[in-house]
Amino acid sequence: MLYSRYFIPTLKETPSDAEVISHQLMLRAGLIRKLSAGIYNYLPLGLRSIRKFENIVREEMNKADAIEMLMPSVQPAELWQESGRWQFYGKELLRFKDRKENEFCMGPTHEEVITDMVRREIKSYRQMPINFYQIQTKFRDEIRPRFGLMRGREFIMKDAYSFDVDSSAADLSYDKMYQAYMRIFERCGLNFRAVEADTGSIGGSSSHEFMVLADSGEDAIVSCDACRYAANVEKAESRPVPAQAEPELSPLQKTTTPGMKTIADVAGFLGLDSNQTVKTLVYCSEKDEPVMVLLRGDHELNEIKLKNNMGWDEVRMASEEQIMQLTGSPAGFLGPMGLKQPLTVIADITVQGMSNVVIGANERDMHFQNANLGRDFTVERFVDLRNVVAGDPCPRCEQGRLEMWRGIEVGHVFKLGTKYSTALNATYLDADGREQVIFMGCYGIGIGRTIAAAIEQNHDENGIIFPLPIAPFHCSVVALNTKDKGVMAEAEEIYFKLEKLGMDVLFDDRDERPGIKFKDNDLIGIPLRIVVGSKGLAEGKVEVKKRATGEVLLLPIEEAIETVRQLVEKALTFA
């Protein structure tokens, strides 16, 4: 590709509305341009990178026996009404009517469409296992799109759906996808983790997320430093702290704590550590059913664990008025004793091992000291309700400790079970001629988001450092002085030879000063660069520079070409 005839509109300055580095660099390097909030043009260079990644995904999906197809992005409301998600999905589902007043939506995902196709076409156990996938544009009317391609409203996604005769067959399909995902992200040269995850609104029994590690990541994840356990903090299990053998119970004592509304205030006021206090929170369901939650003072509630444990669709903190009405006390002095009206009280498992704690008295400016479970208050059940923190013991092995990371979710695999097949009546006949419900799995990869995540993880002050497998070009040839016929002829020759070897080459033939060319080449992140200048040429040599390390090799022309070929081949070969 000739740079002078191509289209790479780079920017010297950072657009003011880009916050994270990948978004800034994608704009500056001329990969994308915003059309509207969360909606982007993919410019030629950005599209090349996306296509590279799509092809890796395609190869690995095909290898894992998934079959490519393409579903429509506009979907009829009836299917969503049938699955029940027309009601549930909320405003994220972009709905509209056609000229005949029939309702439609832009597909945010395709469980309904694929299940509808499968129920019509898959009738026998002989036709399974089968797994369909597509790479397609989705639309979710995000409440707050941000960070460029990282969280757009319109985005490219690879989604796959597996169909199996029973749960254990579905597990095999799931494992196959899990392994394919591992290969996909390894091939891209990304530093990532596969972690256990909550299933969220998609539903189903279990799932893993694939997280690219980056400080700017929106998710917190933990991994064990001794075993293979890794999980999203939303899901990560905590271990109870073992109870003291025979705690000596001190007498209950009511203490004034004027204006001490936070755990830190109370603990500081009483000269105690916050882990000797119990924090009391009141939460409500979507139907305003309340629950009181007890946690060790220094712990943080995991709302997803609470939601799952209560079997609610939604949790939110109770309002000040609700709290007053339920407990008779303002927030900050809540506790399980002396409640105005009966209230379900549940506690985190760690609370079970605590004794002589400080806890709110349900009275303004009053706390109890030396409160004890059983003697002074009771709870309905103990469950894992808190967020794990770095240094917590691993829930799976004895010696491990949890480490904490930030991650960008680029892939997610789910075991769906029969949620959609039951709703849409997707069944088959087994070997005995009996009708059975199909078991499903679904598997997503954010294509644009992965490119953004790769940039988030691979950049420096000069711009993007693309991992070679997803770089728009493998290498560039930079002719320093285009007016020098010898330089141009040699540069062109090198460009032709590299192309003939199957390399993707960007030939910077622009009549620009060297500084501009170097800056642009660095910014757009081409992994390898061959510079042809008159000085080097006088000795028959050109320069090969690696973008990632800055390493420079001054080599005879043929050797330079061979070096680039080998480096590209090595980067593309996946063990």
Added chain:
RNA sequence: CGGGGAGUAGCGCAGUCUGGGAGCGCACCUGCCUUGGGAGCAGGGGGUCGCAAGUUCGAAUCUUGUCUCCCCGACCA
């Protein structure tokens, strides 16, 4: 949707408080010059100041409304 901020040339911004010339840097066009890290000189083109209504002799500037975008929360690939 709740809270905060911003809309002035392609990009980054000043001007708004205190009403009266629409400006600066980069980018772009022409010429000269220059060619190993975003050069220099000279000349030039480009903006309904987000939109609408109002106040005023006069509005980028004051008032009201409205739209859009960005940041913090719930959602997710």
